[in-house]
Amino acid sequence: NAGVTQTPKFRVLKTGQSMTLLCAQDMNHEYMYWYRQDPGMGLRLIHYSVGEGTTAKGEVPDGYNVSRLKKQNFLLGLESAAPSQTSVYFCASSWVRNEPQHFGDGTRLSIL
């Protein structure tokens, strides 16, 4: 019972580098979300998707792009990483929008 799987778990980047974080869920959920978690703050929504082929901006979308080409996968991209993007990134999914979200274990990303 994998649930929501995030890869990688840890990554260190240099300023200006690009990378993609992968989120995969095996629960056939329609809704998927990307959050960031910073010290002393709650989670903040970056982007979300309400179904295959759709994406929408959340609270803090700047500097990130997303894609949902397949229902089970939701990718988060950083085109030109900045130190301010150092954070823990969580992916979540839910069957419908008003159901509890199921979370992955997080990706710890450091930008030097």
Add this chain to the structure above:
Amino acid sequence: AQKITQTQPGMFVQEKEAVTLDCTYDTSDPSYGLFWYKQPSSGEMIFLIYQGSYDQQNATEGRYSLNFQKARKSANLVISASQLGDSAMYFCAMREADSNYQLIWGAGTKLIIKP
């Protein structure tokens, strides 16, 4: 303005005692839901309990219950008979129908259970 406020940055509680974690919220949407999540030191987010704004009774899930006071806009989490494994960060979150059901999160409370 903060939509979700958790006023207790940290709490120490003796094992086996009950503990109440505070959460107040601000919304004008009549349709909303309140969630509590637990985040152990290992980092994963674990869903604990949910309360809908139209639910007549307070939600309960095992040792977890939600003290929902709608007029006061509070949704406190109560953990009965605390255990060492309850030590974690606890987050309150709100979902409003008007905001397309996006979750808004509080800053969290760090709970430490003392043996």
